Amino acid sequence: MTRFTPENPRSDFSIFTHHADLVYLDSTATTHKPDGVLDAMAAFLKEKNATVHRGIYGLSVEATDRCEHVRQQVKGFINAEKEEEIIFVKGATEAINLVAHSYGKAHVGKGDNIVISHMEHHANIVPWQQIIESEDQLRVCQITDEGELDLEHLKTLIDNQTKIVALTHVSNVLGTVNPIKECISYIREHSSAKILIDGAQAIAHMPVDVQDLDCDFYCFSGHKMYGPTGIGILYGKHDLLLKMPPYQTGGDMIEFVSFEKTTFAKPPARFEAGTPAIVEIIGLGAAIDYIQGITLERLQEIDMELFELANTELQSIPELNLIGTAAHKSPVFSFTIKGIHSHDVGTCMDQEHVAIRVGHHCAQPLMKRFGVPATARMSFACYNTSDDIERAIKALKKTIGFFI
Amino acid sequence: MTRFTPENPRSDFSIFTHHADLVYLDSTATTHKPDGVLDAMAAFLKEKNATVHRGIYGLSVEATDRCEHVRQQVKGFINAEKEEEIIFVKGATEAINLVAHSYGKAHVGKGDNIVISHMEHHANIVPWQQIIESEDQLRVCQITDEGELDLEHLKTLIDNQTKIVALTHVSNVLGTVNPIKECISYIREHSSAKILIDGAQAIAHMPVDVQDLDCDFYCFSGHKMYGPTGIGILYGKHDLLLKMPPYQTGGDMIEFVSFEKTTFAKPPARFEAGTPAIVEIIGLGAAIDYIQGITLERLQEIDMELFELANTELQSIPELNLIGTAAHKSPVFSFTIKGIHSHDVGTCMDQEHVAIRVGHHCAQPLMKRFGVPATARMSFACYNTSDDIERAIKALKKTIGFFI
């Protein structure tokens, strides 16, 4: 479906034709979309548009089949056991809210605890705060000065009152790739906690096998994996989902409705109230096609090349303080520059058409951990090149020269 | 932005080029999208794509401006007082869930009641059932045999324990246009209940002025108003929103996060957790452009023409039993045919390329009210023509002939 040119994925993205000058280093916030994804969405809307479920006419039957086909694709992509384990949601944020409210509320009582880490995105902090009664029910795993999970500390947090452990697969600030599989097997041995992995920053960068990981929930957003906004995935083990009450309610997720009593459909429908994000589901399918066309192996190679080059260059700037130097990292670089506020760095870089992110990156506790109000962040995706890195480093040096 | 040809909007919709034969009579489920909407979305993704909020670089600043511009457009479109009253949600279903959980949970206690009507869509029934403790807290306004709200009955339901009244503006099954303004002014006089209007079926068919209506909440979905899936609007009065706790939590809706205490941003941000449906917001803006290009007056004229013709034709079929014959109706026709199950009607019509909906239309209590397991439904939008009606009637007669 999607043409791909592994040698130079950049040409698959029209945005770089329209902005020939653009050095885009904010893929952690959102990736650009290859033309194949846009084309699939436009073709659907122009040729196939209809609602899904329950339609008896051809268009609707086909639209339903197309969406269910994407569910199968996602199942294959993350190696879920059953397609009923794949729930279409708005994005990673909604996925975590769903688990917190549907599973968490029913299972985390007085005296129970939830374990997260100090490197979580707000989306994997605040929903848990919302469902506990006292702050000490939220246990936070420390991280090391390099930005790695402190596994010894993690072990001290897990006990038989631990009901949920929610950890990010890859940090959106530090780039750290957490040893999720080892964590999960430790947790499994020492508690019956359910485990949610926030895969927002992992899904477009490494193969994910939920059965091999043995997590209970895994979630991610389409727009960070070359797909559209408005769509994301919650994976949940089928036997868990079967027992969970609905989150949002409305059409398409019920079995019977009467004013006296309403019964709900089986998963995944139970968790998909309302008209789904149909065209976005189609776009997500095309994004998976795109990734599988390039292959995750090739994407990992590109990451590695970009990582090595950028890491070397950034480390060679004496004024620059890199935050996050884990042994196993994704190409995400947060830093501060002595004497220059990140905001000023961002503005100066933008003048050179280098788009970086500055701020707290929805991770205020992490900022505090490293004693900084904000950082500048460069993050990479498959369309970035060594030329991008060169221009970014040049702009950075110019900025430093300007201020110091 | 969007080209429009008021005389014949049909040519604005490529789907009818690809399916020259298609008689699409399921716009109540989802409308088709004019090319202008697709083009706006594709252009954004190819030329402007970036995340919103907090970006310091040009693309992101522009994307943010574009999304906030759509918020302004929506404000104007429904005549809200302030742009902070416009919240981007996934769709009408999410909007109602948001109000039920954020406002309803905090304000509907033991002994209080919520008033809805017998013609509500499941999306405006089940969320309310979820937040009450006993079924008798949900009071249901009867409807007449014609499918109109029984206003005398409504009056008996409203008392000073009524905390919420949630009514549909237009019924998705009966086509009834409810006298919302009169209902609201009665409710205001006799209680302090907050009033939610489900505008899913009204928004593309008539001018909506939330200040004139004086409702507290109003909601609708983009995909039923010539816009994309994955986006909808919740309007809420500013002073109410200010006092409401968040619904979903995560990035973009917080002020400060620490593990001890988190504070939330002001509305609308407070209710927009996570990366918004950016490209869908752009698409919604283009859909409003499209509607305003044609003008709601012209859309109402088209509705009226289609209504008159279809109504006359359908009434002339003796085997056909029309359900919903209100004095003030939108072009939505539900019916049963004596001796033929709706499902069989749908299948036969589809063979003639006439796409109608059959089933309970997410309104099971309404089906029960009229003593039918299901109905067949034809619904119209601006791209329908008298030719469509002719072909539909012909197909219907053929179906009847086939079975009887």
Place this chain on the structure above:
Amino acid sequence: MSNLEHLYQEMILEHNKNPRHFQEVNPHTHYSHGHNPLCGDDYVVTLRVSSNHVIEEIGFKGDGCAISKASGSLMTQKLKGLTVEEALELKDNFISLITTDEEDVDVGKLIVLKGVKKFPVRVKCALLVWRALEDALTETSDSHEITTE
């Protein structure tokens, strides 16, 4: 023959109008209530099975489309007198007929329902009474209430 005439063969239309065994068996030994919430099809299947596992009486009663009703009528006709084992085998054959490409299934005149295969959304209509039958004879549900979609 058009697709439509293939789906709604004469025999189906006839059974729809005059369904056989369209009643509850009383007293019965086996029971199941099958419902499809999406389209509203709703049937009760009742059977009286003898001690040597023969279906002595079978009936179905309820409301639904032509396909589901004809399917119930034809089912009850075929099953009366068979053993439970034979009935379940026939059920499997019937499911194969309308959901797989298998050509070589022995279902007798139930073959008239084969056209359903070309209408995937209608397959569940044809299956509903058979799922209820299965539930009645094998307790796939605790309550003998089943729903299909």
Place this chain on the structure above:
Amino acid sequence: MSNLEHLYQEMILEHNKNPRHFQEVNPHTHYSHGHNPLCGDDYVVTLRVSSNHVIEEIGFKGDGCAISKASGSLMTQKLKGLTVEEALELKDNFISLITTDEEDVDVGKLIVLKGVKKFPVRVKCALLVWRALEDALTETSDSHEITTE
């Protein structure tokens, strides 16, 4: 002069490096804590105002970008010795300068911050200390904690 040099004029860079009145006034009569949660800019503005409404002492202290810091430094320089009324008028003028197309505003050397107007996302940086000033002098918040975005 490039946009950037227009934004970061010499005087701004200099005030960023050596902010004036970069301290808390003690004892003070007025106080506000201004914070921008998005970029982390965080300042406390303190004043000692005499009984005849003259600003005798003013200081600001905290952390933030060059724009916010220079804005604070220049603000405190300008305000010392003015009456509360004059200070609030200057605040309004300054806001006009960087948020409207008004050309004809009397703000003295604060004019060096005019370049911010071309950088809409940075306007709030320049405004933060002024919003805190306003809050300190007029109680726009109960707690004298304000946040801007």
